Amino acid sequence: MAQTLAIxxxxxxxxxxxxxxxxxxxxxxxxxxKGTFSTESTDYPDYAxxxxxxxxxxxxxxxxxxxxxxxxxxxxxxxxxxVRAALAWTPEIAELARQHNDANVVCIPARFxxxxxxxxxxxxxxxTAFEGGRHSRRVExxxxx
Numbered sequence: 827m828a829q830t831l832a833i834x835x836x837x838x839x840x841x842x843x844x845x846x847x848x849x850x851x852x853x854x855x856x857x858x859x860k861g862t863f864s865t866e867s868t869d870y871p872d873y874a875x876x877x878x879x880x881x882x883x884x885x886x887x888x889x890x891x892x893x894x895x896x897x898x899x900x901x902x903x904x905x906x907x908x909v910r911a912a913l914a915w916t917p918e919i920a921e922l923a924r925q926h927n928d929a930n931v932v933c934i935p936a937r938f939x940x941x942x943x944x945x946x947x948x949x950x951x952x953x954t955a956f957e958g959g960r961h962s963r964r965v966e967x968x969x970x971x
Contacts, residue, residue: 831952832886834860834873836899839892839936841865842944846890849945855952858886874899878906881930889931890948896935903931910968915939917950924954928965 831850835843840862847857860876862868870893880886881903889911891899896913903911911931912923915938923929932951934944956965 829854829888830856830858830880830886832858832860832877832880832889833891834862834877834889834899835892835936836862836870836873836894837865837868838894839899839934842892842934842936842941843890845941846892846944846948850948850952870898871902874902875906877931878903878909878911881909882906887930888952890951891931891933892936892944893933894935894937896933896938900931900933903933908969910965914947914951916943917946920947920951921954924951925957926961926964927968928956928961 833847850857861873874891877889877891881889893899900911900913903909909931910927910929911933912929913933914920915935920932934947
């Protein structure tokens with residue numbers, strides 16, 4: 827059974843999003859593209875909120891967001907209950923975000939990584955599991971009620 831992944835970007839991340847979307851579909855993910863759908867200038871919160879909502883409601887198990895720096899989409903996605911979005915500029919950061927923080931959205935800075943690095947970040951994020959254990963206690967303290 828395919829797992830659903832929500833993906834979104836602004837104009838700066840569009841090309842990387844399209845590359846990732848194609849690769850992920852080929853590896854069995856059901857990819858729910860939340861936009862943008864061109865390189866025309868647009869507002870990153872529109873797409874980050876859509877990915878955040880998909881993860882928050884369970885419509886998607888995980889999410890990927892791409893913008894120029896990765897910061898704007900990360901800040902926006904983290905406004906959603908239960909979303910733990912992490913900015914990752916290397917596969918090692920993505921791996922630690924999953925292992926230690928149970929991140930469920932990875933944010934990629936398109937202007938600061940190559941397409942190959944973006945692919946490696948996404949692949950590492952998606953194949954890495956949360957370690958649990960002592961990290962569970964810490965993750966439980968993240969959410970504000």
